[in-house]
Amino acid sequence: MTEKKLPFTKEQIEKIIEKYPTPFHIYDEKAIRENVRRLLKAFSWNKGYKEYFAVKATPNPHIVKFLSEEGCGTDCSSFAELILSEKVGITGKDIMFSSNETPASEYVKARELGATINLDDISHIPFLEKHCGIPELISFRYNPGPLRTGNPIIGDPVESKYGFTKPQIFEGFKIIRDKGAKRFGVHSFVISNELNRASYVGTAKMLFELAVELKNEIGIHLEFVNLSGGIGIPYKPEQDAVDLKALAGEIKEEYNKIIIPNDLHPLKIFSECGRMITGPYGYLVSTVLHKKDIYKQYVGLDASAANLMRPAIYGAYHHITVIGKENAAPDHEYDVVGSLCENNDKFAVNRKLPEIVPGDIIAIHDAGAHGHSMGYNYNGKLRSAELLLRENGEVKMIRRAETVDDYFATLDFSDL
Numbered sequence: 001m002t003e004k005k006l007p008f009t010k011e012q013i014e015k016i017i018e019k020y021p022t023p024f025h026i027y028d029e030k031a032i033r034e035n036v037r038r039l040l041k042a043f044s045w046n047k048g049y050k051e052y053f054a055v056k057a058t059p060n061p062h063i064v065k066f067l068s069e070e071g072c073g074t075d076c077s078s079f080a081e082l083i084l085s086e087k088v089g090i091t092g093k094d095i096m097f098s099s100n101e102t103p104a105s106e107y108v109k110a111r112e113l114g115a116t117i118n119l120d121d122i123s124h125i126p127f128l129e130k131h132c133g134i135p136e137l138i139s140f141r142y143n144p145g146p147l148r149t150g151n152p153i154i155g156d157p158v159e160s161k162y163g164f165t166k167p168q169i170f171e172g173f174k175i176i177r178d179k180g181a182k183r184f185g186v187h188s189f190v191i192s193n194e195l196n197r198a199s200y201v202g203t204a205k206m207l208f209e210l211a212v213e214l215k216n217e218i219g220i221h222l223e224f225v226n227l228s229g230g231i232g233i234p235y236k237p238e239q240d241a242v243d244l245k246a247l248a249g250e251i252k253e254e255y256n257k258i259i260i261p262n263d264l265h266p267l268k269i270f271s272e273c274g275r276m277i278t279g280p281y282g283y284l285v286s287t288v289l290h291k292k293d294i295y296k297q298y299v300g301l302d303a304s305a306a307n308l309m310r311p312a313i314y315g316a317y318h319h320i321t322v323i324g325k326e327n328a329a330p331d332h333e334y335d336v337v338g339s340l341c342e343n344n345d346k347f348a349v350n351r352k353l354p355e356i357v358p359g360d361i362i363a364i365h366d367a368g369a370h371g372h373s374m375g376y377n378y379n380g381k382l383r384s385a386e387l388l389l390r391e392n393g394e395v396k397m398i399r400r401a402e403t404v405d406d407y408f409a410t411l412d413f414s415d416l
């Protein structure tokens with residue numbers, strides 16, 4: 001069970017709304033910092049452990065900045081994410097560049113910043129060499145194909161576009177070593193939003209075993225394995241968060257069984273978590289504009305799928321709190337919807353909630369990752385602001401809301 005609490009009271013949020021109109025995303029800095037400290041502490045048995053925060057989850061420099069203060073690097077997969085890291089002051093080995101279908105200009109930028117490059121395909125070895133040379137340190141992304149089952153969210157690895165096959169990993173390391181690379185790592189991402197520890201431990205075990213095979217068969221001695229992201233969060237109240245200490249302990253057991261006896265110690269463990277770092281500590285706050293009573297009862301918000309897309313595209317559950325009615329009986333049933341001209345623009349369907357009236361303020365939970373960042377401008381909807389609830393209780397605007405001028409900025413009306 002996970003208690004779905006809010007880090008602010010009704011009075012506090014009403015004050016915030018006076019200054020920053022809804023809808024907006026608000027992030028709880030204290031909770032995010034404490035969460036990342038738990039992760040780093042759990043893996044502290046591994047001296048080389050590093051978390052590269054997956055920037056795509058919450059690409060806001062203020063958030064990336066305080067995560068770097070806690071010791072995180074960044075996991076980037078696009079030019080803009082590399083630039084964001086650079087602007088925050090994160091460069092060199094603190095950037096993991098895990099991209100796919102990568103344009104040459106992005107490899108050039110990653111090399112310029114000294115990022116660790118995690119190649120997605122064997123054909124990118126000559127591509128990289130041609131455009132920016134072979135770095136001393138290189139990582140390959142491994143797709144185990146039929147050797148793993150993945151999970152329902154990410155699907156069967158055989159159907160996944162990512163990574164090298166197993167024979168390609170061996171072939172690729174031989175090729176890149178001949179071209180001058182000297183230090184090596186492997187990466188794999190086969191599960192997503194997974195609450196079951198065994199799946200993540202399975203990825204660690206798989207990569208540890210691969211490290212042994214690489215050493216024994218072709219004399220490649222890995223410096224790191226990158227377990228990537230995919231640790232899930234309890235979107236539903238009846239779910240439990242992943243016990244990070246237990247997870248790291250189970251990975252340590254595999255390390256002791258596989259890495260130590262095979263003379264591969266010390267091997268650094270990396271992760272690229274996004275969702276579990278910020279997801280539970282970000283809220284989409286919205287005001288109820290209308291109520292509608294037709295074949296069903298609808299509650300219409302000033303937010304839409306353009307602010308938080310997951311329910312519309314995956315049917316994902318996001319918990320909803322009617323602020324100030326936390327203790328009222330959930331004796332009404334509503335579809336909570338946004339204003340897009342798309343009938344999938346529903347934050348919740350048949351949700352039991354207390355009676356709602358126009359003007360009520362709604363918090364949509366677990367919107368801290370893959371929330372604002374997936375936002376889009378369909379139907380001329382403007383992206384909302386992002387606010388940071390600081391540790392001292394102050395609220396800082398860390399991204400302003402778009403204006404209609406932003407929306408039209410790429411058009412030239414004088415040219416009609």
Ligand SMILES: *Cc1c(COP(=O)(O)O)cnc(C)c1O
Pocket residue numbers: 054056057075077098099189192193228229230231272273274275276369
């Ligand atoms: C999306 C992604 C992540 C982060 O995944 P989460 O589910 O947010 O933990 C990490 N690495 C890569 C390469 C990704 O594409």
